[in-house]
Amino acid sequence: MPEIRVTPLGAGQDVGRSCILVSIGGKNVMLDCGMHMGFNDDRRFPDFSYITRNGRLTDFLDCVIISHFHLDHCGALPYFSEMVGYDGPIYMTHPTQAICPILLEDYRKIAVDKKGEANFFTSQMIKDCMKKVVAVHLHQTVQVDDELEIKAYYAGHVLGAAMFQIKVGSESVVYTGDYNMTPDRHLGAAWIDKCRPNLLITESTYATTIRDSKRCRERDFLKKVHETVERGGKVLIPVFALGRAQELCILLETFWERVNLKAPIYFSTGLTEKANHYYKLFITWTNQKIRKTFVQRNMFEFKHIKAFDRAFADNPGPMVVFATPGMLHAGQSLQIFRKWAGNEKNMVIMPGYCVQGTVGHKILSGQRKLEMEGRQVLEVKMQVEYMSFSAHADAKGIMQLVGQAEPESVLLVHGEAKKMEFLKQKIEQEFRLLPSAKKPRLLHGTLIMKDSSFQLVSSEQALKELGLAEHQLRFTCRVHLHDSRKEQETAARVYSHLKSVLKDHCVQHLPDGSVTVESILIQAAAHSEDPGTKVLLVSWTYQDEELGSYLTSLLKKGLPQAPS
């Protein structure tokens, strides 16, 4: 049985700071290197001392793989490579390589410039870290070294997200990262072939949810936005700059056009325009429809959505604002939230999962009085809505992926323990009969070539088909024993000795006095000259050679003293 060891350094039974160590066929691979949004102390990064207490990261790890650009999957990368120290290869897809450094820089700015943290990674470190990145194509088989190969599959979720197969010899692991099994307005669905890995490590963010149809959710979302805008309220939608933001922008853009609404839509500054540029340049990573029509109309050139300026937040009248970050834990979205929270006409729509400890998580769990910095208490009067637009697979999607890949075993990560328990049972129920993997085993037969066809048959069959007679090769060895008793008694002693030693074999004492072990014949005869010696004739065919040869060596050692 191959030994595959998995050690989550983060996101084992929780969401945030994804970092999973996999040891397979003597190779060590680190999957993702994320940060946790809910913490500002040591706990925000994975605990790399698990590795470093035994030596350097570069010596231990054969490679690092980043599944996508979300910070909970790549946020610790510069810390890991430049501050803890790792010089090996880091693999990710092209879009991830393009976008990752921008999000890291953004994250660094918030941490250092806004919160004034010291001892954080620097811009230069981000650059140096990205120099260690090797970009991979989808489905490209990347040979990390002579034995270790990795391959990326499309994962949906966000632009450039990938699932990775890690393979050493005949053993393999698939790590899904975050993925989405239903195509949406701008991305396609995750897909993997029937690669039958020994282990599938899958995220399980929505382990218990079977989400209602996407159309319903979209209609609900548009209705709520529309109603709020109609009554003159302001809508805040906290998002990550890349990902759901583009999805919701496309949704609102088309709706605004259809219903002919005039209220302004803003997208918080900085990343926005850049972000949309990335979508335009990496359009091959989006869904079929967008790819097909991009020459006529690029879906990421928005007519109704304009860049946001801080001053706009105080403008009277309705508006919709997309602001980063998505969990209301810092930055512009939190600022706007504080401004608008007191007015019950306004609405905040949380379109994704919020990690514990963030403002987003607090208001979603019903908290209406928030303690802010400086002991201020913020009363939340605005409406709080949650709409799951996260592009994660739901329970059905996870089951679907398991069905596609046909793994021997499944490991759930990136989710909550209780929900995982539920999904675990479901998977066990549905996939009880996982096919056993191919294992090499030895067989003996003859390959017959006739015309241009091949046939593998047993040796007997081969002889028969070729019209050949079998040539029997037989050996008879004489084993001398010191035994002055009669031949029959010697035979009986041989029988009882062999019977007790060879428990797995069929040992028989025949009426004619001979002993057989399977098809090996043993006869006792008198010695022609020495009456104190008996001769054992051990006889076997070539096909039983091993057993025959073993028996002679066994008998040569003599028989145990018979109880007198």
Next chain:
Amino acid sequence: MKLYCLSGHPTLPCNVLKFKSTTIMLDCGLDMTSTLNFLPLPLVQSPRLSNLPGWSLKDGNAFLDKELKECSGHVFVDSVPEFCLPETELIDLSTVDVILISNYHCMMALPYITEHTGFTGTVYATEPTVQIGRLLMEELVNFIERVPKAQSASLWKNKDIQRLLPSPLKDAVEVSTWRRCYTMQEVNSALSKIQLVGYSQKIELFGAVQVTPLSSGYALGSSNWIIQSHYEKVSYVSGSSLLTTHPQPMDQASLKNSDVLVLTGLTQIPTANPDGMVGEFCSNLALTVRNGGNVLVPCYPSGVIYDLLECLYQYIDSAGLSNIPFYFISPVANSSLEFSQIFAEWLCHNKQTKVYLPEPPFPHAELIQTNKLRHYPSIHGDFSNDFRQPCVVFTGHPSLRFGDVVHFMELWGKSSLNTVIFTEPDFSYLEALAPYQPLAMKCIYCPIDTRLNFIQVSKLLKEVQPLHVVCPEQYTQPPPAQSHRMDLMIDCQPPAMSYRRAEVLALPFKRLFEKIEIMPEDIPDCKVLKPLLSGSIPVEQFVQTLEKHGFSDVKVEDTAKGHIVLLQEAETLIQIEEDSTHIICDNDEMLRVRLRDLVLKFLQKF
């Protein structure tokens, strides 16, 4: 293992490889040089072309004058242009399992193969190859369909008549198999059979063979292919480049240790240096425009044009050409310019870095933004309003037989101020110009072919060391026009095997090993791990062998059924009969094993 050669064109190959139990078509090139025998299709009624005199035989017989027209001493077929297809009779094409495409120029015959031969397999190609290939096909179909021609000539193809015609019509090959262009419907259907692949992706074919595309450095998404089993490896090199232009560099290392390397698609102009040609292109262009003339660049809508636009981007300001309009006219001009910007992953490192910024990888985005470059689907519509002279026009088709280029040839041909600059190497420029003679406009020939030249090839072959090289026959001798240039041919050891159209080559390697996997349920009941034996022991030889191995006292006794061989000192007795051998000896394992092995020498194992 066999190679069926369906195309004689060295840069537009179409070969079928039979390897193990698979039938693999390597590329699907369409030889369009046949169209040079036809009259151009004018977009606008051309009195000159329609008034060309009919051609008559020497004896004055003019029964062909409807089909054949004469222009400045050359004879042309007045009909819808036709293409020379790959051989379809040499092998039953419905048995082809897969088609591997190496670049977008080498897939133009695809609809003929996939739609009309009973083909039921899969086509593999990279995404840029498919997208740009589609644009090339779309342009071709559009060029031909938008000028419907009532006339379809076929009389001249009659074998008895064809041999009476003047060259080159007389020597045209396989004219009976020439076909008209396919339709858009056929294109769509053909393209729907393509499965997209990425570089270094391993694709299993029926568990028998594994194929892998590798970057070839020639065009966006262009690939060479590795076709391998567990013990054999065939490399298919087609259209590769070592120059740094826009595509990802060529992957050479993966071609190592090939048993056979099929080499096609080398440069068609081995004596021209692409960089020098680009320089000449720019200076001629500037010279013409400064003198108030127009420049016409017949070109394909994708490929070298990206590099030319990039050169011009750097050149126009310094050459004082900023006010000269550049027009790019093709039904797929817009698509081609847009598509070029979205294949970041298939571009060279420099261009990839730009995308990460994020900026468009090609500077023609800026040329368009600043209105220096404008693109139009055709000369009709917006173009006629915007058209200003002097100007530079990029348009197709490089054969000068159809497309908007025909219009500009007619329009500008009479003035010596204008220049036509040939950059595409696929057509002989003199033949392309023949139906426009006499011409006053200047003609400059700056062919830009970035594919491997013979120096690069010999370096490559030294590096990757294939056991055998297979190539089109054109590469095994110097070009006919430069027969003294012994350096313009492939030089390797052992000499390359050459092929020509309609030939079948038996490739020179024997398969010695095979690895198979058997499902547990298919395993026959044969648990015995020792083989069964068959045959009989010739006593005399056996005794000799014993003696050779140091048994000096061998005695043989005859028995009723055979013989008994006695080894006295060793107290050993060997009974030999027709179908059995019995070795009776003391319990001396060494001796027994020695005797066993000597006996086994004479027997067959099963």
